[in-house]
Amino acid sequence: MKNLIKSILTVMAVAFTITTSAQEAEKNYDQGFRLGIGISGGLPLDDPYDFNLGADARLQYDLSKKYSITFTTGFSNFFVSGDDNDLGYIPAKAGFKAFVLKDQLYLMGEVGAAFAVTNGYDKTSLILSPTIGYATSAIDISLRYEHFNDFPVLDGASVDTGLGLISLRIAYGFKL
CATH class of the missing domain: 1.20.5 (Single alpha-helices involved in coiled-coils or other helix-helix interfaces)
Known part of the structure; x- marks a missing residue:
């Protein structure tokens, strides 16, 4: 220990x-804040979910030219075939972003919570999210994996937890 x-x-x-x-x-x-407004779409890796769509806002504080801290929130929805099966949630994540190539290619890690808000499902799940992205002064395109510890998935005939998602985000960003 x-x-x-x-x-x-x-x-x-x-x-x-x-x-x-x-x-x-x-x-x-010049240290300072940036705001990014983005949309994302993704493919859940577990049943019964078909796809995911969402919108978010990311507040970023630049510590230096290469390192930033982030806070991201918004609304996303896991779509499921059938009536009233969708799982909508509000993510709240904090992260650390490091630019690794020419101040445009970056790696980011985020951790936070997903608050379920639809269909009477009231669980809150831990979110872990590693990301790789490309950013200019205005555009940010990133690919991320997200893992939701406590959201339900189908494992054969039984219900389990631990949902994975691969998602693409496209955002417009600007200095505040």
């Missing part, structure tokens, strides 16, 4: 040093 704590503290210290060094090297960089 002590080794695990030491390892975590070492990783945090290295990350802090890298971030501090990057900020010192970019003293003239």
Whole structure:
């Protein structure tokens, strides 16, 4: 256990040093907020869901030219064949974005909650979401995998939890 704590503290210290060094090297960089408005569509990896559509808003604070923190929310819906089977939810995610190639290609990780809001389903699920994307000063296109720990899926004849989703997001972004 002590080794695990030491390892975590070492990783945090290295990350802090890298971030501090990057900020010192970019003293003239104008830190600030950006807002992105996006739409997304995706394919659920589990039954009974057919597809997913959503819209979101992402607030981003640029720590440096290469690193940002994000907060994303919106509304998305898992569509299911039949009447009154859809699962609509409001995601609330916080994340860290790192630009890795020419300040346009980025990797991002988000974690948060999905609040179910349709058809009397009242579970809240943990969301884990790794993302790869490409951004310019106005356009952001990304591909992400999302895992919902507590949303129901069909596993053969039984109902289980743990829904996966692969989704494409296209957004317009601007400085605030």
